[in-house]
Amino acid sequence: MPGPRALLGLGLLVAAARAGGRCRERGWSWSWNRGWNRGWERGWERGRCLPHRAMHSPGTARPGPAGLRFLGQEEAQAIDQELFTEYRFSVEQLMELAGLSCATAIAKAYPPSSFTTSQPAVLVVCGPGNNGGDGLVCARHLKMFGYQPTVYYPKRPSKPLFEGLTTQCKKMDIPFLPEFPAEAEFIDELYGLVVDAIFGFSFTGAVREPFGSILSTLERVTVPIASIDIPSGWDVEKGKADGLQPDMLISLTAPKKAAMHFTGRYHFLGGRFVPPALQEKYALNLPAYPGTDCVLQLT
Amino acid sequence: MPGPRALLGLGLLVAAARAGGRCRERGWSWSWNRSWNRGWERGWERDRCLPRRAMHSPGTARPGPAGLRFLGQEEAQAIDQELFTEYGFSVEQLMELAGLSCATAIAKAYPPSSFTTSQPAVLVVCGPGNNGGDGLVCARHLKMFGYQPTVYYPKRPNKPLFEGLTTQCKKMDIPFLPEFPAEAEFIDELYGLVVDAIFGFSFTGAVREPFGSILSTLERVTVPIASIDIPSGWDVEKGKADGLQPDMLISLTAPKKAAMHFTGRYHFLGGRFVPPALQEKYALNLPAYPGTDCVLQLT
Numbered sequence: 001m002p003g004p005r006a007l008l009g010l011g012l013l014v015a016a017a018r019a020g021g022r023c024r025e026r027g028w029s030w031s032w033n034r035g036w037n038r039g040w041e042r043g044w045e046r047g048r049c050l051p052h053r054a055m056h057s058p059g060t061a062r063p064g065p066a067g068l069r070f071l072g073q074e075e076a077q078a079i080d081q082e083l084f085t086e087y088r089f090s091v092e093q094l095m096e097l098a099g100l101s102c103a104t105a106i107a108k109a110y111p112p113s114s115f116t117t118s119q120p121a122v123l124v125v126c127g128p129g130n131n132g133g134d135g136l137v138c139a140r141h142l143k144m145f146g147y148q149p150t151v152y153y154p155k156r157p158s159k160p161l162f163e164g165l166t167t168q169c170k171k172m173d174i175p176f177l178p179e180f181p182a183e184a185e186f187i188d189e190l191y192g193l194v195v196d197a198i199f200g201f202s203f204t205g206a207v208r209e210p211f212g213s214i215l216s217t218l219e220r221v222t223v224p225i226a227s228i229d230i231p232s233g234w235d236v237e238k239g240k241a242d243g244l245q246p247d248m249l250i251s252l253t254a255p256k257k258a259a260m261h262f263t264g265r266y267h268f269l270g271g272r273f274v275p276p277a278l279q280e281k282y283a284l285n286l287p288a289y290p291g292t293d294c295v296l297q298l299t
Numbered sequence: 300m301p302g303p304r305a306l307l308g309l310g311l312l313v314a315a316a317r318a319g320g321r322c323r324e325r326g327w328s329w330s331w332n333r334s335w336n337r338g339w340e341r342g343w344e345r346d347r348c349l350p351r352r353a354m355h356s357p358g359t360a361r362p363g364p365a366g367l368r369f370l371g372q373e374e375a376q377a378i379d380q381e382l383f384t385e386y387g388f389s390v391e392q393l394m395e396l397a398g399l400s401c402a403t404a405i406a407k408a409y410p411p412s413s414f415t416t417s418q419p420a421v422l423v424v425c426g427p428g429n430n431g432g433d434g435l436v437c438a439r440h441l442k443m444f445g446y447q448p449t450v451y452y453p454k455r456p457n458k459p460l461f462e463g464l465t466t467q468c469k470k471m472d473i474p475f476l477p478e479f480p481a482e483a484e485f486i487d488e489l490y491g492l493v494v495d496a497i498f499g500f501s502f503t504g505a506v507r508e509p510f511g512s513i514l515s516t517l518e519r520v521t522v523p524i525a526s527i528d529i530p531s532g533w534d535v536e537k538g539k540a541d542g543l544q545p546d547m548l549i550s551l552t553a554p555k556k557a558a559m560h561f562t563g564r565y566h567f568l569g570g571r572f573v574p575p576a577l578q579e580k581y582a583l584n585l586p587a588y589p590g591t592d593c594v595l596q597l598t
Binding site: 086087088089090092093096097100103104107108144145163164165166167168171172173272273275276277291292294 | 385386387388389391392395396399402403406407443444462463466467470471472571572574575576590591593
């Protein structure tokens with residue numbers, strides 16, 4: 001029986017592991033605070049921490065190719081910031097490439113011929129931030145690829161970026177629903193696929209209306225759901241056992257830890273714009289994209 | 300022998316045909332002036348005027364798929380303007396898609412394995428305007444695709460768009476040459492391909508240095524040249540018999556009339572962003588892009 005000091009030490013160790021700690025194989029730290037946490041160093045070992053097993057489904061959470069890193073929320077935010085401040089990309093550029101990736105992945109997994117609806121009708125639900133912007137770009141490219149997208153965009157930022165994206169969609173004759181379908185059955189009837197572009201990697205758990213109701217409805221939808229970057233409503237690192245269960249996830253830049261809980265059929269990587277030096281810096285270990293494709297199928 | 304009035308009429312007809320006139324099959328008019336010439340109507344017949352035979356090469360100028368329209372300079376400028384003013388696109392978006400198209404077309408025609416140089420080294424020569432910007436985007440995507448691009452960019456506009464694109468390239472470790480290779484032989488030795496991103500559809504014939512010297516050198520280069528949108532130095536409608544002879548042309552949005560004089564091996568269409576309504580309005584008769592590809596090989 002260990003002495004009181006040893007027990008105290010053990011207790012502290014357990015507490016530290018729960019609150020956050022260093023994943024020794026990876027050399028980075030988890031933290032639930034929102035500070036600028038960059039507790040990693042270069043030259044770390046290339047091993048990977050074991051993924052959390054998904055508790056909500058009989059499917060096994062598949063971590064993906066060996067060595068592929070799953071990012072924590074702050075890392076994802078740090079990489080995003082670095083792309084804009086250090087690498088001087090504009091939001092317009094990266095959002096365009098991201099949305100194009102999403103549309104391309106969707107077209108690969110759900111070609112128009114696979115739809116049972118008379119038209120390849122797709123409902124794109126856009127949230128109040130950049131994930132919503134990705135959705136607008138995705139909707140436009142889906143239209144170019146021969147789909148019939150319809151957008152629901154209840155909270156639109158008053159910024160030129162989003163106003164421009166909205167105009168582009170409208171001028172492409174993409175309808176914007178005045179209200180969200182009241183029942184999951186209506187969605188199942190009218191659309192062969194739903195694109196979830198509500199919340200992304202900046203989501204911190206606060207779901208303001210109308211998105212709570214929307215997510216409740218989407219959770220009852222039976223047609224496939226394709227989520228952009230993070231299944232909406234999921235914790236960006238821990239997932240959400242009783243939340244949305246998308247059939248497809250398109251991880252942008254690199255997968256986030258939430259993706260370790262993803263049990264749908266299709267996991268794609270998109271956003272083929274990460275400079276090699278940035279991939280190196282964060283040891284992303286991204287697999288090679290095939291040829292000139294802007295997407296890579298992970299599972 | 301016709302009377303003097305008939306001869307006068309014939310003379311006027313010939314003069315009109317030379318100066319500009321109505322192509323009866325197409326319903327639009329040529330004009331060498333730079334006013335807002337939109338002498339076309341909807342509902343015209345879908346036939347195409349015969350292309351002028353290229354005088355500078357034994358190859359036959361191939362006009363492309365039946366019905367595909369070749370735009371005059373003002374039309375091209377009008378469509379461009381409409382994309383920004385009516386459709387709400389930003390330059391960043393369309394330039395990103397355009398440059399991505401160019402890199403993709405190049406990768407299809409000149410895969411890295413086809414290079415005889417030890418690395419798939421590509422020289423990208425960027426002009427002082429938007430064609431140069433397309434070249435910078437192209438260079439960056441070529442790097443992502445595994446090529447080793449080098450950029451020559453002598454005249455850089457002081458605008459955030461171009462400064463951003465330049466920084467993105469530099470942070471991707473794409474070298475910027477301090478001076479242009481003095482001899483065509485140096486280019487042939489060091490690079491397996493040259494991307495001509497000097498002048499585009501706004502070119503009006505005035506070639507300011509250093510581009511005159513650059514074009515003279517490029518005209519003596521023996522490695523393939525891929526021109527973005529318009530072979531640089533060519534009149535946007537009439538071509539240039541003694542000018543640059545690129546092996547590839549990537550027409551953006553729709554081919555311009557100069558493309559009717561193109562006799563290289565590869566003519567691709569890129570810039571898959573033209574909304575159907577705009578295609579209709581200008582009766583572009585674009586062939587369908589394959590699947591989710593952002594380029595379409597015309598020849």
